[in-house]
Every structure is written in structure tokens, then in C-alpha cells.
Amino acid sequence: MLKVLFTNQIQLGLAQAAVAATLALLVILLARGRGIHLEVETLVAMVRGLVQIVIVGSVLLLLLRSPRWMGALLLVPMMIAAGGISARRAKDIPGAFKISALAIAAGAGFVIALMTLLGVIDVGITSLVPVGSMLIANAMNTNGLALNRIRADVLAHTGEIETALSLGASANAAVAPYVQASYQASLIPAIDSLRSLGIVWIPGLMAGMLLSGARPVYAAIYQFVVLTMIFAASGLTSLVSTIMVRGNLFSAADQLLMQPGAAGS
Amino acid sequence: MSPTMARLRAEHLCRQVGEKIIVDDVSLEVHAGEIVGILGPSGSGKSSLLRLLNRLDEPTSGTVFLENTDYRNVAPRELRRSVGMVMQRPYLFPGSVAENVTFGPKQRAEQIAGDKISELLGEVGLAGYASRDVSRLSGGEAQRVSLARALANSPRALLLDEPTSALDDASKSGIESLVTKIVRDKQLACLLVTHDHGQAERRANRILYMDHGRVSEQKP
Numbered sequence: 241m242l243k244v245l246f247t248n249q250i251q252l253g254l255a256q257a258a259v260a261a262t263l264a265l266l267v268i269l270l271a272r273g274r275g276i277h278l279e280v281e282t283l284v285a286m287v288r289g290l291v292q293i294v295i296v297g298s299v300l301l302l303l304l305r306s307p308r309w310m311g312a313l314l315l316v317p318m319m320i321a322a323g324g325i326s327a328r329r330a331k332d333i334p335g336a337f338k339i340s341a342l343a344i345a346a347g348a349g350f351v352i353a354l355m356t357l358l359g360v361i362d363v364g365i366t367s368l369v370p371v372g373s374m375l376i377a378n379a380m381n382t383n384g385l386a387l388n389r390i391r392a393d394v395l396a397h398t399g400e401i402e403t404a405l406s407l408g409a410s411a412n413a414a415v416a417p418y419v420q421a422s423y424q425a426s427l428i429p430a431i432d433s434l435r436s437l438g439i440v441w442i443p444g445l446m447a448g449m450l451l452s453g454a455r456p457v458y459a460a461i462y463q464f465v466v467l468t469m470i471f472a473a474s475g476l477t478s479l480v481s482t483i484m485v486r487g488n489l490f491s492a493a494d495q496l497l498m499q500p501g502a503a504g505s
Numbered sequence: 506m507s508p509t510m511a512r513l514r515a516e517h518l519c520r521q522v523g524e525k526i527i528v529d530d531v532s533l534e535v536h537a538g539e540i541v542g543i544l545g546p547s548g549s550g551k552s553s554l555l556r557l558l559n560r561l562d563e564p565t566s567g568t569v570f571l572e573n574t575d576y577r578n579v580a581p582r583e584l585r586r587s588v589g590m591v592m593q594r595p596y597l598f599p600g601s602v603a604e605n606v607t608f609g610p611k612q613r614a615e616q617i618a619g620d621k622i623s624e625l626l627g628e629v630g631l632a633g634y635a636s637r638d639v640s641r642l643s644g645g646e647a648q649r650v651s652l653a654r655a656l657a658n659s660p661r662a663l664l665l666d667e668p669t670s671a672l673d674d675a676s677k678s679g680i681e682s683l684v685t686k687i688v689r690d691k692q693l694a695c696l697l698v699t700h701d702h703g704q705a706e707r708r709a710n711r712i713l714y715m716d717h718g719r720v721s722e723q724k725p
Contacts, residue, residue, distance in 0.1 A: 400596045400598070402561055403592060406559055406589075407608055407612065407654065408612045409608075413612060494581045494582065495581075
């Protein structure tokens with residue numbers, strides 16, 4: 241129906257965005273009816289997302305004519321931004337931004353670099369930037385989930401953690417059950433994505449590859465490759481993040497720094 | 506150690522968080538085999554004082570001596586092993602009673618023999634409970650396990666933070682008698698935080714009153 245009304249591609253895109261956003265807003269209104277208030281956060285996220293992706297689209301247009309190393313350079317601010325966004329899920333964890341940015345750089349950055357060197361990711365900007373951004377975005381989500389979960393678990397179990405400390409346990413041992421739980425929980429989306437590949441989920445990248453002339457079987461195999469890289473990047477990010485956060489939860493004298501009364505949110 | 510040397514001695518202990526003074530210049534001594542009761546209204550700093558003595562929190566100023574050794578010179582894990590703490594809620598770890606009792610020694614890669622576990626459980630009136638799952642214990646039994654778990658570390662001092670406040674009268678009386686006997690038998694230095702004047706009068710050799718973070722009165 242929209243395609244009949246709008247013949248200009250940009251206008252069509254904006255109309256499609258408006259329809260999708262309206263649907264999202266209706267969902268938020270339904271949630272509001274149940275006393276769940278996500279209006280401001282969702283609105284800001286949608287406006288930000290639209291503006292950001294349009295800017296990136298425009299930048300990519302310019303980058304297509306740039307040298308190849310520009311693609312790698314573009315991934316660096318992406319990782320820093322991803323660190324900032326996922327750190328907001330754990331504001332009261334000391335050093336959350338530093339932990340997030342370093343964990344994403346170690347996880348997604350390492351997988352992107354290794355896979356590019358091995359020729360799994362094409363070094364061309366049209367391949368490196370979209371695939372790299374997928375790995376960074378998923379690493380960001382995993383990191384946010386891991387930090388959010390560990391924050392919630394530590395705040396809910398300060399009694400158990402301090403009891404373990406008071407019995408002579410090290411900080412690492414006292415918090416280990418919650419670190420393990422947060423690591424496992426953070427990887428559930430990545431594992432489910434792998435599990436549902438081709439049955440529930442056919443990633444957009446596959447459609448793009450088919451449209452650009454790739455053979456269907458190769459396009460299908462490459463989806464598996466991308467999802468496996470996403471899993472590796474997410475798993476490594478979460479591992480680094482949960483190891484680093486452990487050190488920031490305690491003082492040098494193994495005292496738990498985060499307490500329920502002092503939690504900011 | 507000389508006979509008059511305090512087992513546990515706090516000197517000018519202070520803790521301030523932001524603008525709020527939580528513990529204000531507290532000095533006290535506890536001798537081996539002695540129970541010192543700490544009474545005071547909610548928010549007076551009683552539990553915060555115990556947390557400082559176990560070094561779960563860091564003093565803003567002042568320090569604590571454990572048999573004349575400044576506790577800042579003792580590794581925190583070793584200090585906490587020596588200064589056992591029993592909290593208001595037992596916070597038992599999932600698993601069996603024996604697994605809870607052996608938790609402390611396991612942190613130092615020490616094994617506790619079955620006989621020793623039975624002995625510890627016997628001391629707290631829970632003989633035969635070793636294999637029982639902690640989820641099946643009553644409140645009083647759980648608190649006894651918590652006490653046995655602290656004792657398994659062979660502490661030199663024992664900090665009790667309202668250990669009977671969540672228990673019924675029968676369980677409360679049992680734990681009280683048990684603590685008195687254990688402190689005397691093992692010659693521990695014991696600080697008992699309680700809001701129960703009767704309990705403090707019955708069990709403590711001395712009573713300190715805390716208000717607004719300060720020890721305001723000492724009753725011999």
C-alpha cells in the first residue's frame with residue numbers, strides 16, 4: 241500500500257519508519273496501561289536510532305570511495321559508543337564505562353581483527369563495517385545484560401556475599417555464583433539465535449547477499465559464520481566484562497563496595 | 506599474651522559516609538571469655554561497629570587490635586577467620602549442613618574430618634544434622650548452623666549481630682545459652698549486638714549503649 245502512495249525511495253523509507261514507529265508506540269501505550277513506563281526511554285531510543293542510522297548511511301556513501309583502512313577506523317568509535325550505551329545498564333558499578341568499552345574492544349575487536357586477517361570477513365568497507373557493527377552491537381547487548389544481571393544479583397545477595405567474606409572467602413569466591421549466573425544469562429540470546437538460525441530467524445544479511453548475486457548455499461553458510469562470530473564476540477566480551485567487574489565490586493581489603501542503600505537505581 | 510591484654514581492642518574507631526557519621530570515635534575492649542553487650546536504638550551504629558571490627562567496612566579513622574596486632578597489618582581473609590561473625594539472618598549457602606560448616610576451612614584448602622563436623626554440630630545442639638539439606642531447617646536450627654560455621658574457623662573473637670531477633674522465644678533462649686557456654690568454654694571475646702535489654706542483662710558481662718554512632722554509656 242505504501243509503495244503505491246510513495247514512488248520516491250526516501251519518502252517511502254520515511255513512511256515505512258513512521259508506520260513501524262507508530263506500532264512501537266502502541267506497544268508502549270499498552271505497557272503504560274499495565275503500569276510499565278518506558279515512554280521516554282523508547283522515544284529517545286527511536287529518535288536517536290533513526291538519526292544515527294541515517295548519518296551512518298550517509299557516511300557509508302562517502303566511505304565507499306575512501307581507502308579500505310577507513311572501515312577499520314570507523315569501528316573504533318562504534319566500540320566506544322557501544323561501551324557507553326551498555327555501561328548505562330549498570331551505572332552504579334564503579335568503572336562501568338571503562339569495563340564495557342575494554343570488554344567490547346577485547347571481545348568484538350579481537351574477533352573482527354582475527355576473522356579479517358583470516359579472510360572470513362572481507363576487508364572491503366561494504367563488508368567490514370556492516371559485519372563488524374553486527375558483532376559490536378551484539379557484544380554491546382551481551383555486555384549490558386551481563387552487567388545488569390550481576391548488578392541486580394549482587395544487590396539482592398549482599399547478605400550471602402558478605403557472609404562468605406566474613407567466613408574468610410576471597411572476593412572472587414564470594415561473588416563467583418553470581419558472576420557465573422550473569423555470564424550464562426548474558427549468552428542466552430546469542431545461543432538462541434544460533435539455535436533458531438534458518439527456522440525462526442533468517443538474518444537480513446542473507447537477503448542482501450542474495451540480492452548482490454551470491455549463491456544461496458554460500459549465503460546460507462555465511463549466516464552461520466556470522467552468527468558463530470557473534471557468539472564468539474559476545475562470549476569473549478561477557479567473559480572479559482565479568483572478570484573485570486569482579487575487581488571493581490570490591491575494595492583492596494575485599495570489602496563489597498556496592499550496597500543496596502547506596503545503589504543509584 | 507598477658508592475662509590482662511584485651512583480645513579485641515578498638516581505638517577511636519570512626520566511619521563516615523558522605524556527610525553522615527555512622528560510627529563516631531568508639532573505643533572499646535573485649536577480653537577472652539567475656540561477652541560485651543551493645544544496646545541502642547535502630548540506626549545507632551551497632552551493626553556498623555561490628556562491620557568495622559570484622560573489616561567488612563573500612564574505618565575512616567582509628568583502628569582495631571587483635572591481641573595487640575593492628576588489624577591493618579593482618580590480611581583481611583585471615584582477620585575475618587579470626588574474628589567470626591554471625592549475622593541477624595543466617596544466610597546459609599545452598600547444600601547440606603556439613604557443606605555450610607566446612608565452608609570457611611575450605612576457603613583455605615583445609616579439610617575438616619567427619620568427626621570434627623560431628624563435634625561442631627554437637628556443640629550447637631545439632632548432632633546428626635550433617636547431611637540434612639539447609640532448606641529443611643527451622644529458623645533456630647539455621648542460626649545454630651550459622652554459629653557452627655563461624656566456629657569451624659576456630660575464631661579468637663565472635664561478633665553476634667542480633668542473632669536471635671528473628672527467632673521465637675524458645676529458640677532465642679536456646680541460642681542465648683549456647684552462646685554463653687561456647688564463649689566461656691572456648692574463651693572467645695564476644696560482642697553481642699541486641700535490641701533486647703533483657704538478653705543483654707542476662708548474658709553480657711558488660712553492656713555498652715550506642716546512640717548516634719557514639720558509645721554513650723558503659724554499665725559494669
